[in-house]
Amino acid sequence: MSQEVDRRIYEHPILKFERRRPMYIFFEGKKIKAYENETVAAALYAAGVIQFSYSAKYHRPRGPFCMIGKCSQCLMRVNGIPHVRTCITPVEDGMVVEFEHAHDADLPTPKQPIHVEKKNLDYDVVIVGSGPAGLSAAIQAAKAGAKVAVLDQSPVLGGQLIKQTHKFFGTKESFAGTRGVEIAKMLVDEIKDYDENIDVYPSTQAIGYFRREKVLVAFQTKSLGKYTLLNLKGKSYVVATGAMERSLVFPGNDLPGVMGAGAAQTLMNVFGIRPAEEPLIIGAGNVGVIIAYQAAQAGIKVKAVIDILPKTAAYLVHAAKIRRMGIPILMRHTIQEAYGNGKVEGAVIYEVDDKFRKIPGSEKDIEVDGVWLAVGLTPSVEVLELMGAQLRFVPELGGYVPLRTPFLETTVSNVYVAGDASCIEEASTAMMEGKIAGASAALKIGFKNEELEKERKAAIKWLEEFRSSPHYSRIKQGLQKVLIQG
Amino acid sequence: MSETKERPRKEVEGQKTLEAGYVTVEDLKKAGNIPPDEIAERYAVPIIDCLEEIPCTPCHDVCPTGAIEMPTMNDRPRVKWEACTGCTLCAQACPGLAITIVNIPFAKKMFKRDDLALVSVPYEMLPIPKKGEKVLVYNRGHELLGEAEVFSVIKSPRFGTVLVNVVVPKKWAYEVKYIEVKR
Numbered sequence: 214m215s216q217e218v219d220r221r222i223y224e225h226p227i228l229k230f231e232r233r234r235p236m237y238i239f240f241e242g243k244k245i246k247a248y249e250n251e252t253v254a255a256a257l258y259a260a261g262v263i264q265f266s267y268s269a270k271y272h273r274p275r276g277p278f279c280m281i282g283k284c285s286q287c288l289m290r291v292n293g294i295p296h297v298r299t300c301i302t303p304v305e306d307g308m309v310v311e312f313e314h315a316h317d318a319d320l321p322t323p324k325q326p327i328h329v330e331k332k333n334l335d336y337d338v339v340i341v342g343s344g345p346a347g348l349s350a351a352i353q354a355a356k357a358g359a360k361v362a363v364l365d366q367s368p369v370l371g372g373q374l375i376k377q378t379h380k381f382f383g384t385k386e387s388f389a390g391t392r393g394v395e396i397a398k399m400l401v402d403e404i405k406d407y408d409e410n411i412d413v414y415p416s417t418q419a420i421g422y423f424r425r426e427k428v429l430v431a432f433q434t435k436s437l438g439k440y441t442l443l444n445l446k447g448k449s450y451v452v453a454t455g456a457m458e459r460s461l462v463f464p465g466n467d468l469p470g471v472m473g474a475g476a477a478q479t480l481m482n483v484f485g486i487r488p489a490e491e492p493l494i495i496g497a498g499n500v501g502v503i504i505a506y507q508a509a510q511a512g513i514k515v516k517a518v519i520d521i522l523p524k525t526a527a528y529l530v531h532a533a534k535i536r537r538m539g540i541p542i543l544m545r546h547t548i549q550e551a552y553g554n555g556k557v558e559g560a561v562i563y564e565v566d567d568k569f570r571k572i573p574g575s576e577k578d579i580e581v582d583g584v585w586l587a588v589g590l591t592p593s594v595e596v597l598e599l600m601g602a603q604l605r606f607v608p609e610l611g612g613y614v615p616l617r618t619p620f621l622e623t624t625v626s627n628v629y630v631a632g633d634a635s636c637i638e639e640a641s642t643a644m645m646e647g648k649i650a651g652a653s654a655a656l657k658i659g660f661k662n663e664e665l666e667k668e669r670k671a672a673i674k675w676l677e678e679f680r681s682s683p684h685y686s687r688i689k690q691g692l693q694k695v696l697i698q699g
Numbered sequence: 700m701s702e703t704k705e706r707p708r709k710e711v712e713g714q715k716t717l718e719a720g721y722v723t724v725e726d727l728k729k730a731g732n733i734p735p736d737e738i739a740e741r742y743a744v745p746i747i748d749c750l751e752e753i754p755c756t757p758c759h760d761v762c763p764t765g766a767i768e769m770p771t772m773n774d775r776p777r778v779k780w781e782a783c784t785g786c787t788l789c790a791q792a793c794p795g796l797a798i799t800i801v802n803i804p805f806a807k808k809m810f811k812r813d814d815l816a817l818v819s820v821p822y823e824m825l826p827i828p829k830k831g832e833k834v835l836v837y838n839r840g841h842e843l844l845g846e847a848e849v850f851s852v853i854k855s856p857r858f859g860t861v862l863v864n865v866v867v868p869k870k871w872a873y874e875v876k877y878i879e880v881k882r
């Protein structure tokens with residue numbers, strides 16, 4: 214690997230990448246250039262490092278899959294500390310990054326002392342997740358006068374809005390016509406307006422819950438080696454933990470270069486790094502075609518977007534947008550294998566018939582250096598599970614999701630859900646659900662505010678109208694299966 | 700897993716079906732999204748490639764003359780042709796970049812010719828073309844129509860989308876949906 218490799222994007226039609234103070238980190242003894250606002254994984258990727266870890270049994274090379282702190286494929290030893298999620302760990306000058314063989318017989322032990330401070334904190338409303346749902350919930354709860362804590366495992370607020378460069382669909386109420394990155398800024402600014410009411414905890418992971426004491430345990434990384442263990446007691450909670458991208462089963466699906474399409478989007482749009490030069494995208498739903506478009510904006514040549522279904526599930530306008538640019542969309546196609554020596558060097562795709570069986574002889578071997586999976590998302594319900602919320606498997610909503618009242622309260626009293634953790638949908642619906650959950654979490658514990666009740670009513674009505682689109686009929690059916698009365 | 704060595708690799712082409720995102724002028728005509736000729740001769744017209752009921756209203760919201768009707772957020776946009784002033788705000792706002800503005804009366808007045816049309820094409824790529832530059836113009840299936848001169852370039856301050864106004868033969872007016880800079 215040559216030191217010359219630099220996958221950073223310097224010109225972009227929509228984004229300006231602000232790279233702060235340059236610095237160096239050391240990866241397996243090699244000096245690598247990084248910038249202050251990059252994470253360790255981003256800096257490595259920019260320098261052409263795509264192999265981050267090894268599988269437990271066969272020691273197969275692995276690269277990052279999610280880039281948002283949910284998968285475990287980017288775990289490395291940093292400054293002697295094992296199991297560091299490099300994708301959400303900001304770089305520090307002179308950092309030493311090494312491979313670890315996580316499941317080897319000798320469990321790794323940290324080579325540097327670790328400082329852990331403990332804090333017990335009381336809040337009216339504790340919100341897990343700072344995406345569109347979490348931030349909207351925090352604003353509504355603060356409006357009512359509640360003292361609010363917002364936790365996020367990422368070092369920056371905004372969840373996945375910070376990588377959405379396209380203008381949003383929806384209506385004025387959901388900021389339609391505005392790009393997701395701009396919406397993130399607007400919400401974060403609004404949070405700052407309520408800084409007397411809202412405490413923000415970035416780089417903080419919820420790790421446990423004491424059901425009897427109703428205390429949420431979270432772990433905040435101040436800097437590598439310095440942590441705070443937070444015991445947060447909330448009178449009510451909003452869980453807005455988002456979702457995780459799905460993988461797909463095919464030979465070679467663990468090769469470095471195979472990643473979630475959202476992971477590629479994080480690299481391209483948050484850090485300004487090209488994850489590949491000629492990728493194949495699996496899944497021609499909204500996520501797949503939008504990310505193909507954004508790849509083109511980043512100067513990447515998408516070889517094809519394929520999907521096993523007969524008709525694209527994306528909004529036609531999104532699919533048409535890449536089609537007219539000459540990015541091939543192939544319906545009734547799926548992947549047979551990804552192959553390559555330690556990284557993706559090609560993929561074989563084939564066509565299927567009406568019963569999704571392979572049409573013999575339809576294989577095409579294409580040269581690609583990345584395979585991006587846009588095959589759906591699974592709600593992240595781990596925190597809700599810890600809290601004891603009753604879950605149900607509803608395929609229409611993306612997997613296991615909590616039962617909830619019309620005000621989004623789960624089966625655990627005073628615990629609310631909002632956003633993709635409740636049902637895989639849109640950022641705009643997540644904001645509306647956040648408003649409902651945030652307002653309800655405050656109203657339930659005694660805060661009174663007529664304006665807030667009105668806004669909650671309007672949000673419920675908006676969601677009803679939004680979901681009456683034929684595009685959302687499945688979701689509407691799914692929601693019937695989890696609705697309970699308060 | 701197979702070895703990489705020498706493999707007969709292929710390039711793939713996109714399917715030419717609506718199911719794979721390929722919209723045609725015929726589809727738009729059927730949906731009532733293409734105006735009658737006598738209207739297009741007299742007014743600027745937004746050509747909206749929006750054939751589905753999706754919850755999306757920016758074009759309707761920004762229209763200063765109420766020319767784009769949309770009773771509920773899921774209704775498809777319906778254009779009152781006579782009410783359009785050709786201001787291009789809808790083309791700047793559309794999240795799907797689905798709107799081009801075809802302006803035949805402007806081309807008539809500006810170039811004193813009745814075989815031309817000015818088409819405003821939303822564009823979010825690099826490089827941004829310059830006024831007077833020749834660019835390649837494509838239809839909805841990325842089939843090359845030919846070259847066209849850039850009359851002007853507008854960067855929407857509010858929406859960030861660039862509108863490239865190209866002068867094309869009138870027969871391409873509804874076909875043009877994408878441009879590429881040759882540089």
